[in-house]
Amino acid sequence: MSKQILNIEKLCVSIGDKEILKGLDLQIGEGETHVIMGPNGAGKSTLGNTLMGKEEYEVTSGKIDFYGEDLLEMKTDERAKKGLFMTFQNPIEVPGVRLSEFVRSSCEALGNKMSLWNFKKAAAEQMKVLNMDTAYLDRELNVGFSGGEKKKAEIFQLLMLKPKLAILDETDSGLDVDAVRTVSEGVKAYQEQTHGALLIITHSTKILESLDVDKVHVIYNGKVVAEGDASLIDEINENGFEKYMKE
Amino acid sequence: MSEEKTYVEDVNRTIYDVIDDDKDSFKLEQGLTEDIILQLSEEKKDPEWMRDFRLKCLKLYNEMTFPQWGPGIEGLDMNRIYTYVRPNAKMANSWEEVPEDIKNTFERLGIPQAERTSLAGVGAQYDSELVYHNMQKEVEEQGVIYTDFESALKGEYADLVREKFMTLLTPNDHKYNALHGAVWSGGSFVYVPKGVKVSVPLQSYFRFNAKGAGQFEHTLIIVEEGADLHFIEGCSAPKYNVANLHTGAVELFVGKNARLRYSTIESWSKNMYNLNSKRSIVEEGGRMEWVSGSFGSHISYLYPSTILKGDNSTMEYTGIAFGSTGQDLDTGMKVIHIGKNTSSVVNTKSISKNGGCNTTRTSVQVMPQAKGAKSVVSCESLMLDSESRSDTIPVMDIRTDDADVGHEATIGSISDEAVFYMMSRGMSEEDARALIVSGFADNVSRELPMEYAAEMNNLIRLEMKGTIG
Numbered sequence: 001m002s003k004q005i006l007n008i009e010k011l012c013v014s015i016g017d018k019e020i021l022k023g024l025d026l027q028i029g030e031g032e033t034h035v036i037m038g039p040n041g042a043g044k045s046t047l048g049n050t051l052m053g054k055e056e057y058e059v060t061s062g063k064i065d066f067y068g069e070d071l072l073e074m075k076t077d078e079r080a081k082k083g084l085f086m087t088f089q090n091p092i093e094v095p096g097v098r099l100s101e102f103v104r105s106s107c108e109a110l111g112n113k114m115s116l117w118n119f120k121k122a123a124a125e126q127m128k129v130l131n132m133d134t135a136y137l138d139r140e141l142n143v144g145f146s147g148g149e150k151k152k153a154e155i156f157q158l159l160m161l162k163p164k165l166a167i168l169d170e171t172d173s174g175l176d177v178d179a180v181r182t183v184s185e186g187v188k189a190y191q192e193q194t195h196g197a198l199l200i201i202t203h204s205t206k207i208l209e210s211l212d213v214d215k216v217h218v219i220y221n222g223k224v225v226a227e228g229d230a231s232l233i234d235e236i237n238e239n240g241f242e243k244y245m246k247e
Numbered sequence: 248m249s250e251e252k253t254y255v256e257d258v259n260r261t262i263y264d265v266i267d268d269d270k271d272s273f274k275l276e277q278g279l280t281e282d283i284i285l286q287l288s289e290e291k292k293d294p295e296w297m298r299d300f301r302l303k304c305l306k307l308y309n310e311m312t313f314p315q316w317g318p319g320i321e322g323l324d325m326n327r328i329y330t331y332v333r334p335n336a337k338m339a340n341s342w343e344e345v346p347e348d349i350k351n352t353f354e355r356l357g358i359p360q361a362e363r364t365s366l367a368g369v370g371a372q373y374d375s376e377l378v379y380h381n382m383q384k385e386v387e388e389q390g391v392i393y394t395d396f397e398s399a400l401k402g403e404y405a406d407l408v409r410e411k412f413m414t415l416l417t418p419n420d421h422k423y424n425a426l427h428g429a430v431w432s433g434g435s436f437v438y439v440p441k442g443v444k445v446s447v448p449l450q451s452y453f454r455f456n457a458k459g460a461g462q463f464e465h466t467l468i469i470v471e472e473g474a475d476l477h478f479i480e481g482c483s484a485p486k487y488n489v490a491n492l493h494t495g496a497v498e499l500f501v502g503k504n505a506r507l508r509y510s511t512i513e514s515w516s517k518n519m520y521n522l523n524s525k526r527s528i529v530e531e532g533g534r535m536e537w538v539s540g541s542f543g544s545h546i547s548y549l550y551p552s553t554i555l556k557g558d559n560s561t562m563e564y565t566g567i568a569f570g571s572t573g574q575d576l577d578t579g580m581k582v583i584h585i586g587k588n589t590s591s592v593v594n595t596k597s598i599s600k601n602g603g604c605n606t607t608r609t610s611v612q613v614m615p616q617a618k619g620a621k622s623v624v625s626c627e628s629l630m631l632d633s634e635s636r637s638d639t640i641p642v643m644d645i646r647t648d649d650a651d652v653g654h655e656a657t658i659g660s661i662s663d664e665a666v667f668y669m670m671s672r673g674m675s676e677e678d679a680r681a682l683i684v685s686g687f688a689d690n691v692s693r694e695l696p697m698e699y700a701a702e703m704n705n706l707i708r709l710e711m712k713g714t715i716g
Binding site: 140 | 669687
């Protein structure tokens with residue numbers, strides 16, 4: 001196993017009075033691609049949001065280390081600065097803020113200050129990978145974007161921000177076959193360009209077909225109930241989650 | 248994440264807050280008496296009619312009551328206001344001739360720079376008088392007149408100026424128009440002849456420096472038939488702990504099929520009473536466009552109004568006001584439809600923060616003869632916390648059944664979801680909020696020339712600074 005960058009131990013997370021994660025363990029090594037699978041309500045998205053530090057997700061016990069540092073002590077922006085990133089399932093619309101302005105400000109916040117010219121050049125290159133028209137740069141952030149356009153814009157940010165660990169939260173949900181392929185191309189480009197690690201949260205497996213997966217974790221009722229290599233994906237595709245839902 | 252907010256008294260506005268020593272300036276005594284008005288008139292070498300006009304206005308001012316409907320102005324004591332402060336500088340048409348400290352002030356505000364790159368002409372007023380006025384030769388050769396107001400009163404267009412002066416904003420309208428008529432000084436006169444299109448904007452910048460003073464500049468713009476002009480007005484003042492007063496008057500005459508765009512960025516310090524009046528009258532087929540950014544001031548009363556007199560004349564208003572601690576901004580606009588098939592489009596936005604108070608008043612009047620008039624008014628408010636206040640007060644007075652009038656008002660706050668999204672990309676909470684607010688103001692900044700849009704975004708950032716503990 002390569003150098004460990006993320007270490008989650010016995011993580012318990014509640015929203016309000018409801019406990020969602022109940023002692024979850026997970027380790028990710030540098031450059032590795034991990035997949036989180038599980039039925040609806042298992043706690044998959046809670047894991048993503050907790051890693052990113054969303055306010056209403058309260059960590060009641062357990063720990064998360066990222067590059068040896070206590071992630072739970074950091075604010076969301078500090079986590080991003082350490083190299084953590086998440087694509088949103090349904091990213092919020094922000095009227096009046098242009099996609100270019102948003103991504104350029106983000107790059108700057110992460111220490112990559114670019115001239116407008118260099119930014120546009122870099123953006124055009126990454127948009128090509130995603131089959132996106134550069135006219136999107138001038139669009140208001142996610143405003144009026146279709147589901148597919150939103151997902152592409154998220155992957156575009158992934159390619160521009162080059163994190164060390166990217167969480168993809170249901171990036172393939174609600175996409176048609178072509179859009180899944182494009183998004184998958186984008187994720188592959190991220191792996192090739194940055195050799196960054198991935199934590200792919202999904203309940204379908206279309207996006208995984210063209211990616212090399214190192215490890216699969218099945219979550220049910222707030223815990224990891226099974227782990228394995230990529231072959232576990234096929235197994236689940238055939239038999240579903242039922243056999244893991246015995247508890 | 249901490250929810251706690253730091254209370255900020257006033258932001259550090261750096262370039263706007265530098266105060267020059269005013270030891271060399273000439274001031275009339277504080278207060279408002281017939282004697283002071285006569286001295287002022289003498290100082291300014293007014294024509295006789297103007298002196299009489301001032302005295303008449305003073306009388307009206309003393310007879311009229313204070314406005315009873317807006318923010319309280321008890322803190323404004325006219326007996327403590329210097330109505331006239333003449334800088335120790337003669338008006339120059341080259342920046343080299345402007346005294347060093349005054350020139351430096353305008354350099355900091357970026358005026359000479361903007362003049363070189365993006366303006367056709369500039370007037371720069373410092374306290375009560377213009378210290379600089381210049382216009383590009385090509386524009387002058389087109390027959391465009393752009394001068395300080397005193398020259399206009401004596402120059403080639405003296406009769407026209409006399410004919411128009413304070414006829415659109417009359418001293419009888421309200422107490423502060425009467426005050427303006429009595430003590431006005433400085434300002435600009437612009438005349439664009441028939442058919443002349445001025446391709447690059449003209450700008451007047453009004454800079455306040457003297458403590459406890461008033462600024463009462465008069466702007467009169469006449470755009471003749473088929474002509475086209477973009478005029479930019481900028482204002483700023485440093486911060487003092489005593490009341491300062493700004494009561495300017497802007498009168499705009501838009502001819503047949505002419506177009507006038509009037510853009511303003513006001514950045515007052517938070518001790519300023521900004522009781523300002525602006526009015527435009529538009530002839531057949533003419534078009535009036537207002538773009539307005541109101542920042543700072545303690546109290547503002549500001550409602551640019553438009554009279555769509557000619558058939559098929561149109562008006563568009565885009566404005567934003569930002570109110571924070573200790574500010575009570577009463578802003579909005581007024582439009583009167585008289586001509587047939589006239590149309591108006593109004594977009595106002597307000598941002599309230601840290602206990603700031605915004606009231607947006609809009610008034611649409613459609614007269615019986617204005618058949619086929621159309622008006623769309625949209626007012627959006629953004630509240631950054633629960634201690635701030637925002638009111639929208641629309642008035643519609645429609646006297647024909649053949650009009651299409653709509654009004655829409657929305658109020659919102661910054662969603663935690665949006666802040667989380669931006670922070671997940673590395674932005675601090677403060678930067679995330681500032682970016683969201685800039686986005687809210689985006690439709691206004693898009694209407695401004697690039698440099699001014701940048702200035703407005705900068706002002707928003709300054710206002711948003713230090714709001715999160």
